[in-house]
Amino acid sequence: MRRRYSLTTRLTVLFSLSSAVVLLGLAGLILSAMDSHFADEDYALLRDNLRVIQKSLAPGASPHFGQSSQSGPSGHAGDPFAHHAGVLLHLREADGRTRYATPDFDFTAALAARPVREDGEDRLAWQQAGKRYRGLRAAVPAGDAAQPIGVILAMDTDIHEHFLRAFRRSLVLYVALAVLASGLFGWWAARRGLSPLRAMASRAKAVTGDKLDQRMPVEAVPVEMAALAADLNAMLARLQDDFRRLSEFSSDLAHELRTPLTNLMTQTQVALSQPRDAARYRDVLASNVEELQRLSRMVSDMLYLAKMEHGLDLPHKESISIGTEVLALFEFYEALAEDQGIALRLVGDARIDGDRLMLRRALSNLLSNALRYTPEHGSVVVTVTQRAGEVEVAVENDGPGIAPDLLPALFDRFFRGDKSRARPESETVGLGLSITRAIVAAHGGSISVHSQPGTTRFAMQFPPPAREPAAP
Secondary structure, three states: OOOOOOHHHHHHHHHHHHHHHHHHHHHHHHHHHHHHHHHHHHHHHHHHHHHHHHHHHOOOOOOOOOOOOOOOHHHHHOOOOOOOOOEEEEEEOOOOOEEEEOOOOOOHHHHHOOOEEEOOEEEEEEEEOOEEEEEEEEEEOOOOOOOOEEEEEEEEOHHHHHHHHHHHHHHHHHHHHHHHHHHHHHHHHHHHHOHHHHHHHHHHHOOOOOOOOOOOOOOOOOHHHHHHHHHHHHHHHHHHHHHHHHHHHHHHHHHHHHHHHHHHHHHHHHHHOOOOOHHHHHHHHHHHHHHHHHHHHHHHHHHHHHHHHOOOOOOOOEEEEHHHHHHHHHHHHHHHHHHHOOEEEEEOOOEEEEOHHHHHHHHHHHHHHHHHHOOOOOEEEEEEEEEOOEEEEEEEEEEOOOOHHHHHHOOOOOOOOOOOOOOOOOOOOOOHHHHHHHHHHHOOOEEEEEEEOEEEEEEEEEOOOOOOOOOO
């Protein structure tokens, strides 16, 4: 199983590696600059010595160099570079004979080295016997020779290499200590910087079903975590609201189911308490059937509402004419409206994309509510309006209106304005508006209600159709 590391450990390692890369790069730059500086100094010294050789070999100058490298002690006596420690000289005639060579030094590697042309001079660099050498190669005219003499002037860089080795060891030690210090500082900074996250995690652990009011400290965390804390708070608020609604739904459901179940049990027990005639048993069974039908409608509505609120796709999506569906419902409710003297009227038309049966159910719920609460000789008006970016379907009816304190809970499950949970004459269970809202939400729309004494208006907003239908 792959081992997981904490964010503090990862940040510490990343910070240490970044510091190591930066410090090693800086150390390499310093060493390269120092080596380049020492090379410039060495070549400058060799250039000065080369001018001395040129003067010594110039026509009219007295010779200072023996004719052979095998001159023994006499060669040292005439060597003008004998007192220059580390300076090496090799003079070569045009015919290849060695005119002079610094005693006790093998110039084979120097003669084989390939010069590099730089700044108008031929520079040499080679290693020999564990040492590093730098040199200059030039052709110098000599007064006693018909052709220029080949000159190799070199020096060992042992003193510089010794200094660079010591400096390199010190630099490596410093880099190691600096990386260690950077790692410790990075660990401290990461742990301190992530402390608000640990506080948020600790606060999250305290959130339980009965403590959903806990919130993250938005003001006490850095700006980078403020958005996360705000999103978590919004999530907790939604969970708290959903949990509250679920608790209320469970309570309401138990209350709604208890009444018909109690009625069924009471009537059945009374009927069975003593022998009765067949007509009495039929009356009891007919009453039980009514209660069972009410329970069946309640369960069916609850299942339908659960399906809508879980965001399932629309079963049959098509282009729907709102006006056509409203007129079809008007025909269905026509008899009821005529009995109460209520006028049904449609204003406007538009098309939306959706499920025809679901949309008809939403319109039917609003129309049935409007007819239930509209007084005699009142009116119910359905207005369909096409606007830029939306289609609005409004159902407006005359009536006493809805109390302002009831409007926020109007779309809650099992909500009824009279608060009496047992109305024998009522066939509703308080799920109609909840189902309507879920259907509208499934179509990507929204629903609102506005009420005042004398009129109540429910408005559904739907997105416009994806494309306009082709003209016939």
